Amino acid sequence: MIMGAALLVLLGLGLFVAGLLTGVTAWYWACVAVCAAAAVLIVLARRSMSRAPVRTAAGAAGASGPVAAAPAETVTAATPAGTTESGASAAGAPVPAVRHDEPDDPPVEEVEVTDLLLIVDLTDEVLVVDEHPRYHVADCRWLQGRSTIPLPLDEARTDGFTPCGVCRPDRTLAARARARRSGS
Ligand SMILES: [Zn+2]
Structure with a gap:
């Protein structure tokens, strides 16, 4: 109007x-x-x-x-x-639960800083066992008889997993990373 x-x-x-x-x-x-x-x-x-x-x-x-x-x-x-x-x-994703240490868990790997710097971003596959706090490399004797879940290393670390003191995955993967670097 x-x-x-x-x-x-x-x-x-x-x-x-x-x-x-x-x-x-x-x-x-x-x-x-x-x-x-x-x-x-x-x-x-x-x-x-x-x-x-x-x-x-x-x-x-x-x-x-x-x-x-x-x-x-x-x-x-x-x-x-x-x-x-x-x-x-x-x-959706079967995220394994991280639990506190139990008596049968292996000790935490003591990692050198130089190794840690090398492996912290790696997506190499490590193995974890549901409800156990460590991640391992495939040939770890502690893993025998247990059902393992493969995880990229960086994901395992951000999920709160710690390296196994028996198989020493951080040192193994750091050595692998060094070999890759010198190879390329
Ligand atoms: Zn292990």
């Missing part, structure tokens, strides 16, 4: 300018007619505005309602997504 009035006023202005430019009286009359129509529209708009506050208030409430509800929805939507994500990572 207001937009219509504004358009009519613009049209009236255009007609007024046209009248000025051409000097044709008909343009002025057209302008007056358009302006009168605009005035009628504005009056009508004012009348509907005086009744409008209830509606606009309701509209504002309606508008703010969904806006206020939207974050809550995204929060509730995000929470199950996060749950399923962590659930998937817990259920």
Whole structure:
């Protein structure tokens, strides 16, 4: 309604300018007619505005309602997504559990810093046993008779596994890495 009035006023202005430019009286009359129509529209708009506050208030409430509800929805939507994500990572990949040392676990390998620096990023495969804290190389005698799970070394380390003191995987893999470097 207001937009219509504004358009009519613009049209009236255009007609007024046209009248000025051409000097044709008909343009002025057209302008007056358009302006009168605009005035009628504005009056009508004012009348509907005086009744409008209830509606606009309701509209504002309606508008703010969904806006206020939207974050809550995204929060509730995000929470199950996060749950399923962590659930998937817990259920999907068979991540072996790291437990505290038990009496039958081998001691932790004492690793030299130079070896540690070499192996810390390696993705060479090491073997872990579910619910035991050490990782091993394949020929470790402690692994005999146990079911092993292969893991990349960096993953085993970030999962909290520690090197086995019997088979000394860090030293073995560091030696392997040195051999690869000198070979290439
Ligand atoms: Zn071992």
